[in-house]
Amino acid sequence: MAEQERMVEAILFASARPLTVRDLADRLPQGCDPAEALAGLRRSYAGRGVVLERIGDGYAFRTAPDLSFLMQTETVEQRRLSRAAIETLAIIAYHQPVTRAEIEEIRGVAVSRGTLDQLIEMEWVRIGRRRMTPGRPATFVVTETFLDHFGLESARDLPGLAELRAAGLLEARPPAEGMILPLAPQEADDDIGATPPPGDFLKDD
DSSP: OHHHHHHHHHHHHHOSSOEEHHHHHHHSOTTOOHHHHHHHHHHHHTTSSEEEEEETTEEEEEEOGGGGGGGOOOOOOSOEEEHHHHHHHHHHHHHOSEEHHHHHHHHSSOOOHHHHHHHHHTTSEEEEEEOSSTTOOEEEEEOHHHHHHTTOSSGGGSOOHHHHHHTTSSOSSOOOTTOSSOOOOOSOTTOEEEOOOTTOTTOOO
């Protein structure tokens, strides 16, 4: 058991992305149980500076959340998101899987192709299954890269409205009918703003 934990530990440390149980099984010698090794490693790393986290269907070593302040720097993030992109990302995260038409209905304005292309290029959003409706429109969902960036195990861990308002991230006004997020129509898609830090991408300035 200790040896298979060592092997899984080495694989995860060397990987640039979260790995699933199946990924690990493909790399381990026959007879190893990656799920058992992962459980052992999570226990071993609990409470340490580096912890083993589940991200979507994968696993990766990450800095303990309470020590993240030690990793902060004052450098300026070069990648920027428009206000439209931030709102579109929030809608996808909370309503996924969601079509482009549904995004536009919630925002109240058209979504440019460039906005969705930017989110896809950043690997925060990907195209999901097509709806079994006339025209079979594509849907959009957030990716494991998005979950990893914001420290979420799954989209179910996104904060609720009460938490967002308590943190001052949303105005204390009721959402419009049919909306989960109180997002009002904003400026055109060329209204550029800085990429938000984790937890701030829903801020309604």
